[in-house]
Amino acid sequence: MDASIRLRVDGQWRTLDVDTRTTLLDALRERLGVTSPKKGCDHGQCGSCTVLLDGRRAVTCLALAVAHDGAEIVTAEGLADGEDLHPVQRAFLEQDGLQCGYCTPGQVCSAVGMLEEVKAGWPSQVTEDLAGPPELDDEEIRERMSGNLCRCGAYPNIVAAIRQGAR
């Protein structure tokens, strides 16, 4: 069964017909040609399909596209302003926070969303004082980024990049 939906992707409204079973990830990649969100596991287990969905980081492989009719989506591609990279993207380049690069768009979107969560005062599993504002040390970065796996094991430099991007 098909449904007509509208999505605002990286600043542009797009209208498309999708089969109701289509995930947001497949709608982006296969239907709209937006390929920066990557399909790693397709089961919510790796984070490579992470985008900012209505302003918050979210995986797209377990979300149905029809359920997000009208949503605002920002992918890693949309974080940059043309050639002008987002500070977190620049930090990934400068700190060598990648090897093959497959997980990187998801890492970058996740990091941008994560920094917003920290700004909002959200605790994590490793936050000692649930009441206080969290302090973004390396342990916090690792825990808060644990939803993004990297098969190349670029983790040390990813942590360094996020440390830089947070400044």
Add this chain to the structure above:
Amino acid sequence: MRPLEYRRAEDPRRAVTAVAGRPGAMFLGAGTNLVDHLKLGVARPDLLVDVSHLPYDKIEPRPGGGLRIGAAVRNSDLAAHPLVRQHYPVLAQALLSGASPQLRNLATTAGNLLQRTRCPYFQDVTTPCNKREPGTGCSALEGYNREHAVLGASEHCVAVHPSDMAVALTVLDAEVRVLGSGGERTIPITELYRLPGDRPDRDTVLKHGDLITAVDLPGLPMAAHSAYRKVRERASYAFALVSVAAAVQVRDGAITDARVAFGGLAHKPWRAYRAEEALRGVRVSAAPGDTLAEATTAAPIAAGGAASTGENAGGTSTVEDLRAAADAELADARPLAHNAFKIPMARNTFVAVLRGLLREEGATR
């Protein structure tokens, strides 16, 4: 996947009617479990009624104390809510230990409660599984059962319930509000989940078409002294092997009330009533050099524990009493071929969590 009709619910009653009247219909929350099951062929609905946009997205203090959590509240928002962090730390910690941040930003309260087991055979449609297809047999019983149940299982199913949040809600005596064809009702969370028995296909007592609308937390002062601890194969982004949710109240140097629940041990969050009974009256020795004083919540408890100077009435130390309370609960545990480790792991995690809480109590008194 079968062809699938999708409807966005705008009215709760109509949503209930739509699902109750059609055997192939299901409610959809964020889909982080259900969409996975569509892909795997584990769930084969022909209609999804999306209830994530219903106005159940609020967390509100209740008049007589406590909180009402809307069914569509996202796990991340619940964990970050100031009242939850302050009054129910066990709930915030349980949520924060589950899944990943970008899943918690989606996952709903109701969907989390009704997520299904992660038993690998349940998720693999090429293998027999009584929960997925009643009467086909249980592949885990004689197969890979490292992650499976040690309490309350049956020969028909040895799966465990995967939700961390539900373990915390169990210790808090939460109540689940349900809208069904016959109207509204409230189910204590301790009565929501079933043991497998000979109907492992039924996880809960809910009927087809029952819509969860909210979860109510009672006002519970002792919940401010509560904690959740989860033991798993890696530090984050993995389901529990064993977990413990606990809250304690100490008066005049003794435990006057305690609530404990285990995750990862059974087909439902396992409220440890026997352990609670055994904990009441345990004297909390505060002598310098006592095991409680040196306990760190992060370190595993060595077998036998450190020597204690603070002795209780029966000549036992507090830590020995804690261990005995855990053993009282675990006496009926029956391990399978690959999961006997869960029993000492549950005991040690129980002792570590209680010790941490008692230390905190000592520090704040």
